[in-house]
Structures are given as C-alpha cells and as structure tokens.
Amino acid sequence: MTAVLVVDDAPDLLKVLKITLQAHGYDVTTAADGHTALLAASQQPFAVIILDLGLPDMDGTTVIRELRTASRVPILVLSARHSSDDKVEALDAGADDYITKPFGPDELLARLRALLRRTTDPEQEPVVVTQDFTVDLAKHRVVRDRNEVRLTPTEWSVLELLVRNPEKLLTQQQILSEVWGPAYAKDANYLRVYMAQLRRKLEPDTANPRYLLTVAGLGYRFQP
Amino acid sequence: MTAVLVVDDAPDLLKVLKITLQAHGYDVTTAADGHTALLAASQQPFAVIILDLGLPDMDGTTVIRELRTASRVPILVLSARHSSDDKVEALDAGADDYITKPFGPDELLARLRALLRRTTDPEQEPVVVTQDFTVDLAKHRVVRDRNEVRLTPTEWSVLELLVRNPEKLLTQQQILSEVWGPAYAKDANYLRVYMAQLRRKLEPDTANPRYLLTVAGLGYRFQP
DNA sequence: CCCAATCTTGACGAATCCTTAACGCTCCCT
DNA sequence: AGGGAGCGTTAAGGATTCGTCAAGATTGGG
Structure with a gap:
C-alpha cells in the first residue's frame, strides 16, 4: 500500500x-x-x-x-x-x-x-524465480547457476510469453501467432524446435521437464 | 541546452x-x-x-x-x-x-x-567505475589508465545511455530514438559504428567485449 | 573561405540466428 | 503387432545481423 x-x-x-x-x-x-x-x-x-x-x-x-x-x-x-x-x-x-x-x-x-x-519506479516488471533459474523481464535476462544464459531473440520471445502467463496453458496457435505472427499459426515445428532449445538451456533434466511442460495435444505451460 | x-x-x-x-x-x-x-x-x-x-x-x-x-x-x-x-x-x-x-x-x-x-536523472551515483575505466556522468569525463579518453558528442550520448541503465538490455530502437531522435529508429548502422568506436576506446580486448555487450538481434547492454 | 573534427553512408567478411528436414520415441488405435 | 500421429532432438544450409573499415558529406571555428 x-x-x-x-x-x-x-x-x-x-x-x-x-x-x-x-x-x-x-x-x-x-x-x-x-x-x-x-x-x-x-x-x-x-x-x-x-x-x-x-x-x-x-x-x-x-x-x-x-x-x-x-x-x-x-x-x-x-x-x-x-x-x-x-x-x-x-x-x-x-x-x-x-x-x-x-x-x-x-x-x-x-x-x-x-x-x-x-x-514510482517503473520496475514493475516482475522477476520470476525458480529453483534452477531466474528470469528478469525488465533486464531481458536469464541467469542460471550464477551464469547468464544466452538466448536468441526468438527463444526469448517464447520464454517471455510463457513466463508472463505462469501456470496457464498456452496453445500452440497462441504462441505461434504471438511470436511469429498470425500467419504462421499452422507450422508447429518451429515451436518444437524452440521448446527443445529452451529446455536444453534451462531445465536441469532435459528429458523430464519441470518448468516448461507439454500439455499433450494442446500446447505448453510454464510452471514456476 | x-x-x-x-x-x-x-x-x-x-x-x-x-x-x-x-x-x-x-x-x-x-x-x-x-x-x-x-x-x-x-x-x-x-x-x-x-x-x-x-x-x-x-x-x-x-x-x-x-x-x-x-x-x-x-x-x-x-x-x-x-x-x-x-x-x-x-x-x-x-x-x-x-x-x-x-x-x-x-x-x-x-x-x-x-x-x-x-x-532529469538524480545523479545519485554519478561515477561509474569498472576495472578498466571510469565514467563520471556529472563531469562528462571518461578516464582510462589515468588518461582521459576523448569522446565525441555522439559517442558520449550512447555511452551515457548505456551506463545509466546498467545490466539492462537496451534495444537498438531505444538507443537510436534516444540519441538520434525517434525518426531514426530504423537505421541500425549508425549504432554499430559507434559501438565499435566505444569498444576501441574503452574495451581492453576489442574482439571480446567485457562491458559493452551485444545481445544479438535485440540490442546492447552495459555490464559494470 | 578553408581546415579539422565529427557524422553519415556503403561495402564486405564474420558471426549469429532461423528455417527446414530427417529420424527416434512414445502413445494410442486398429 | 503394425502403423500413424504428435512430440523431442539434432544438424546443416541459407538468411539475417554484426563488426569493421574507409571514403564522402556535414558541421563548426578560425
């Protein structure tokens, strides 16, 4: 207050x-x-x-x-x-x-x-913290084990979208049209590639994702 | 003025x-x-x-x-x-x-x-110090190895903007519109030239920047 | 009017990123 | 059991962006 x-x-x-x-x-x-x-x-x-x-x-x-x-x-x-x-x-x-x-x-x-x-500080952009990594929306920064994780622009866009909607299911169409534009809402292959990249860079166990979860048949979900 | x-x-x-x-x-x-x-x-x-x-x-x-x-x-x-x-x-x-x-x-x-x-910025911490150089915002001075580094007005504007937002990613659009005016937000070539100048004058190893970092596809960041 | 400093512009290899295709895997249905 | 659909993974091109240089344009001062 x-x-x-x-x-x-x-x-x-x-x-x-x-x-x-x-x-x-x-x-x-x-x-x-x-x-x-x-x-x-x-x-x-x-x-x-x-x-x-x-x-x-x-x-x-x-x-x-x-x-x-x-x-x-x-x-x-x-x-x-x-x-x-x-x-x-x-x-x-x-x-x-x-x-x-x-x-x-x-x-x-x-x-x-x-x-x-x-x-008032415009620092309203939240910092999302998990046990394994930290996402700072304002600074456009991801840190893991004290080291900065380098993300490409598209990787960042996807991660940002997921992190801004924690626990919420985002369909592939939503993510694709948000990141690549409404015209690309069909080709889900992009997305699979980038989810794999993000998991490789962020998940402690890539095979068993803990934060970037797949909801079969629908889309993805970020679990803080 | x-x-x-x-x-x-x-x-x-x-x-x-x-x-x-x-x-x-x-x-x-x-x-x-x-x-x-x-x-x-x-x-x-x-x-x-x-x-x-x-x-x-x-x-x-x-x-x-x-x-x-x-x-x-x-x-x-x-x-x-x-x-x-x-x-x-x-x-x-x-x-x-x-x-x-x-x-x-x-x-x-x-x-x-x-x-x-x-x-206008509070100038609470007008002096930014790194291991290799010092930027005095109030005095408009940059010192490296006890020698003053001569910067052109535009070089200074770019450096000042970066230094005032440490660790924060500044997109090319942000920097261009701050330094050259909102109308120039597209031509990123200016910026590349000036980043090169600044690195040549400030970075110990120009090829591997330590302070003026590139975030590919997005912009630049000053790392104190 | 000329000179010097600064800014702008274009070009080029180098680095980075995006796209695409191929293949293995699991799950489920037939 | 076989086969198809959806997902994960990888790697290689092609496209884009970046760093660098140098020459032309512009500006400001003498």
Whole structure:
C-alpha cells in the first residue's frame, strides 16, 4: 500500500484529507506541525508528502528544505496563498507541485496520481524465480547457476510469453501467432524446435521437464 | 541546452512563451497544432513539452495520449479551463502538471524547473567505475589508465545511455530514438559504428567485449 | 573561405540466428 | 503387432545481423 504523509494544522481539513485518501487506498499518516512532520518523515519512508504551507511552528519553505536535505521524496504543497512568488519559492525549495485552496478532492487525487506515476519506479516488471533459474523481464535476462544464459531473440520471445502467463496453458496457435505472427499459426515445428532449445538451456533434466511442460495435444505451460 | 517543445495555437502567446523560455536558456521549438506537435516530438527528443489544450485540430487529451504511446516525456499542460474534471482528465491521460490561464511567467518557469528537476536523472551515483575505466556522468569525463579518453558528442550520448541503465538490455530502437531522435529508429548502422568506436576506446580486448555487450538481434547492454 | 573534427553512408567478411528436414520415441488405435 | 500421429532432438544450409573499415558529406571555428 502506498504510504502518504499529510501535514496540516487545521484538524478539520486534515480529517477530510485522511478519509478521502484512505478511501482511495492510501496508507495515511498525519502530522499537525513541521517538527512532527520531519520526525515522521525521518522514521519511515513515504511515497509522497502532502504539505500545507501554513504551519504554526515553522515556515513552509523551511520544512521543504529540511525534507530535501534528507530525501528526494515527492512533495505536494497545499496553500491558501495564490501569489506567484509563494509558488516559485515553494517549488524552488524542492516542492513538486503546488495546489491553491480551495481545491476539489478530485484534483488533489489526480495530481497525486500524476506525481506518483512519475516518481514510482517503473520496475514493475516482475522477476520470476525458480529453483534452477531466474528470469528478469525488465533486464531481458536469464541467469542460471550464477551464469547468464544466452538466448536468441526468438527463444526469448517464447520464454517471455510463457513466463508472463505462469501456470496457464498456452496453445500452440497462441504462441505461434504471438511470436511469429498470425500467419504462421499452422507450422508447429518451429515451436518444437524452440521448446527443445529452451529446455536444453534451462531445465536441469532435459528429458523430464519441470518448468516448461507439454500439455499433450494442446500446447505448453510454464510452471514456476 | 534543454530542448523544449511549446504547442499553442495562439500566435501571440506562443511568441511570448518562446521569448521568455529562450531568455532563460531553453532551446525552444514551437508548434501551432496537434499534428505538427506529434510530428516534431517523433523526430527529436525533448526534455519537456508545454501543451496548450485548446488546439484547433485535435482534442488536447488525445494529443497527450498519442505522445504517451511513444514516450515518457514530461508534459506540462496550459489551459483556460479551470474545472476539476478538465484537470483530472488531462492529468490521468498522462500530463505531469496543469496550469490554468492566466498565469505569470514566473510560475510557469518555476513549475518547469520542478518538473525537470524531478525528471532529469538524480545523479545519485554519478561515477561509474569498472576495472578498466571510469565514467563520471556529472563531469562528462571518461578516464582510462589515468588518461582521459576523448569522446565525441555522439559517442558520449550512447555511452551515457548505456551506463545509466546498467545490466539492462537496451534495444537498438531505444538507443537510436534516444540519441538520434525517434525518426531514426530504423537505421541500425549508425549504432554499430559507434559501438565499435566505444569498444576501441574503452574495451581492453576489442574482439571480446567485457562491458559493452551485444545481445544479438535485440540490442546492447552495459555490464559494470 | 578553408581546415579539422565529427557524422553519415556503403561495402564486405564474420558471426549469429532461423528455417527446414530427417529420424527416434512414445502413445494410442486398429 | 503394425502403423500413424504428435512430440523431442539434432544438424546443416541459407538468411539475417554484426563488426569493421574507409571514403564522402556535414558541421563548426578560425
């Protein structure tokens, strides 16, 4: 769950923000002043910090600078002040976005999404691990016994398709049309050749496949 | 110099934006409609795109989506429409920031800086060291055997891209469109020439590359 | 205007990959 | 038992892609 720190000295607004964000699946921590906020931020990493500039104990810009000395966490500023100077000051201090009150919850949520989209690692590509080898989709890499396994482009395409659909049966037609194009959906000989290559490179016992399984008469299946 | 694409159908505003941005050191390209903008974006990589939503030929959201299909370039939206729905739509389509008219140049510039700060690489580990050479991203320098290696601008661009994505496979298309612009994504001959240059300057054994590896049929990879 | 550095382009062997065909195996049906 | 169908394996060509070189085009500075 995405951890968010909300900093605001107005109890009512803080409560509204907390409920709204929680309703949209965020894990919300709150703080009512600058020192509490800095303490919380130092103890736990947040995906984003929503910061109201009108705090009782510290200047908002100072809070931003303090946060920035320790981390690059995205900061979304809320403020009642519309002047250009205030915005420039906050943004140049290290804020990522600046919303002026009053604002609708939809806009806040949309800006939050935009900010998280930009800052969250695009490392969503999963790494599939088995007892004998590892497939890293993002890096296009297969490692076995600490050594990299060299795969040809077509071998990779077939493996990728299987690995992206673990435990799921893929018919020969599906694999062929996905890898070679819809026109090749008949000639299953390609596929047998490449399954053999992959097994030779990945399976500990080629004769008794453990991961790249044949489903007789239908197709193949990857078993993690 | 930072390349910026400004898209606006109002000639006056376009002119003002261009002059303002150029005065602050940006390299400005302009477009007056959606199709021109998409064409420009496909031929040259920009650090950021400033997009007015009120275009004559295309819906603004459509332009954003089209841009997003091809790249993750930061998009800053200008709009006369203040409604929450418009903002949400643009932001969720893939925009990174949304400014409503009228806006001051200071705010635009500050938001631009904030966006670029977030977007440009953090340079957390600007020095990449291998057993044979050192690449200092911040200083634009490569050192080998205590001597500086002279790289041409294009050689540097290619090396930088590879080094910033260690271990990750970069396809020829990715490298070509990053370094030469999206329009050159087909002619892989450039790349082969430059990989050869880099290997000659960096690899201890040019015939058996240890750092700049070829992944046949797909692309290249930097192995630290 | 010329020079030097850089980029582009084409060509060529070399390396790699894809396709194809052949053959052995198992399973199942006749 | 025989034979056919589907799958696994292997190896050899032919096609594609890669590395390399060098010459022409382009750019930028003096």
